[in-house]
Amino acid sequence: MMPTTGGRHIALSRDEGQIVVALYREGRLSRTDLARRLACSRAKAGQLVNALLEREILAEPVQAGGGRSRLVEMNPGRGYVAGVDIGTTSMDVALADASGRILRHQGRPASVESGPLEAVAYVETQIREMLAAQGAPAASLLAVGVGVPGPVRFPEGYIIGRHFLPGWDGFTVREQLAVAFPGAAIILDNDANVMALGEQRNGLAQGVDEFIFVKVGTGIGAGVVSRGRLLRGATSCAGHIGHTCVDFNGPICRCGNRGCLEAVAAGPAIAQAGLAAARSGASEILARLLAQGEQALTAEDVATAAGTGDSASMHILQESGRMIGDVLAGVVNLMNPELVVIGGGVSRSGYQLLTEVRRAILNRSYPYTAVDLRVEYSALERMGGMMGSVALALDWLFQVEGESLEQLQPG
């Protein structure tokens, strides 16, 4: 699969690619460490490292005393990469150095319904301002990774968003950003996939080759990693667990089907259930929050109420967790992951949801499959999407035999 990400790529041999992946994953390493990772001689590793130092892809970090370290790292001075997380209700942009370390980031609330032109303009402005703040020219931007809350045809990079992103369908974010940053490789993916990469690079999934990242926010989606590699499926639609039916008589989902997990367990459904509890008198605190607000409640309000011990709110979150866990039990049976990480806005709503997800998975999955399974909330909070977009950008900036570094993950 030849990526068509626009911009320039940096070609590496297979061995060089392994070195770059190892340094991204583990930070600074010695030539001896790298020889061990590549199962090659110290001399061969030395040659490979020297060639990469010459191309300024690697650097030897300056030690505290001023001398040269025996270690090497990805050359942070090679240029910059941007990581963009376009959410349904927010936008976040990060600038990182070429070693993947985030230097600056900026975000704001934003409705995805305002359309792609406004989003792209914001992203462009933020990247330009951050580069300027670093004293760096626009041409030093090597790559941009972008996550969007809907299906993306990968690696072509256009959005197939008739259902989820009105106004975005077929919009080529990549081509738009390529006009702004003609020297940069630009790569676009679904938000749950991007967050899975963030979790793998910086979060709980470091060193874990079999895991599922589940985003629970306005929608529900998953990033599936097996053998250390993100799986995208035949038409880049893998991970759409939010559209698995959990209630054949349930409400119509925005995808057009009935009773999808997303329609009954994501943020808007939680908010809707909270509203019903406020109006029916089942929850005094939700009624108070409703009166204070603009006749609307959010999933965060329900979480706040649950945090004070409000039983109606706790029950709403538990129900959501149970349904998510029922679907995840099937996912666990199929994929047999070592770890399930739950992120996205709703994952910041307290322990009730997580507890029910765990319980449902244990109750509904095949005993051998779940016995050593860990199910955790992500600790990356809003940084997860940006970290993942940076990882996506770096993986696709470098190429081995026309393939991205994603293909080189161990396993």
Place this chain on the structure above:
Amino acid sequence: MMPTTGGRHIALSRDEGQIVVALYREGRLSRTDLARRLACSRAKAGQLVNALLEREILAEPVQAGGGRSRLVEMNPGRGYVAGVDIGTTSMDVALADASGRILRHQGRPASVESGPLEAVAYVETQIREMLAAQGAPAASLLAVGVGVPGPVRFPEGYIIGRHFLPGWDGFTVREQLAVAFPGAAIILDNDANVMALGEQRNGLAQGVDEFIFVKVGTGIGAGVVSRGRLLRGATSCAGHIGHTCVDFNGPICRCGNRGCLEAVAAGPAIAQAGLAAARSGASEILARLLAQGEQALTAEDVATAAGTGDSASMHILQESGRMIGDVLAGVVNLMNPELVVIGGGVSRSGYQLLTEVRRAILNRSYPYTAVDLRVEYSALERMGGMMGSVALALDWLFQVEGESLEQLQPG
């Protein structure tokens, strides 16, 4: 992951491994073809081929006229591999040459409940007889692949069968066969995984990198292939879709949970529903078949009755298909395969089940995910398991940098 399959392996370089994989997949190829597959020069491909010819791993087939072909193939004279398919109610053993072509096969009905010693003795006898019929010494057996109807710790090769294979739990089929054939690499896997490999090598999934094989027989299980590679999960328990709950108030499954897909939709559940229809008077033909038999019906009886247009039997198969399809809709949402292949005994019960599986997947999955999906019965019938076991044996006989050829599949 260093396989511990016992026996001798044949070490290849990465490029040599690519050549072997290409020849397994495509049969005879020229040096020019191979240069194209490896994206290398014709001269380099020629060198690699010559080295493999010298080691007698490849051969130049003799042409009809007696001259040498310009093509090369896997050397069929290099030795033999056996492919074993241990089912719940049958055992099949095949002998293939080192190019993967099946030369002989033999099977018999057998209850898995008779235990592993009897099974291993049968397998050993069959392999010895087939080798003798070929006029080949036992030492010419290079590898044995074995599929068993239960979870297998892979690649260690022992059965974790407390639930499914009474008497087999912890039994080391590999060590037993290694005593009989000390020179052979022996590798054991779950039957659905093995059948998926058979489908990839010889069936509908040739050249398909994203597919799911579903075995519907006494149990229900899946083999998951993504990026051309079989996924086994963190503890080799991937593909256990038969233990996804479809009816929270359903019958107890042999795994200990309630309402598993397998407990309500596999062969025994179909037979059970047929028995009820026979006794209640809902089906005259089933009642007749019951009277002819020994007060028992099989899933095949229900299929026979459905084939004559018996509406109760058709309904039973449709219900089974609907429940399988409901679970597969979730699988399709998660994995976004290009193809779902349904095999196993129940897949030979007519079109009703397949039609309902297709309908349920279309009804319950995310529209974009299913739009180009094909759902088909396997055409390999009983050969699928043997073909897959042969493929498994060959993939693990050759090793590249301590890894099996499975890792080298393109994608």
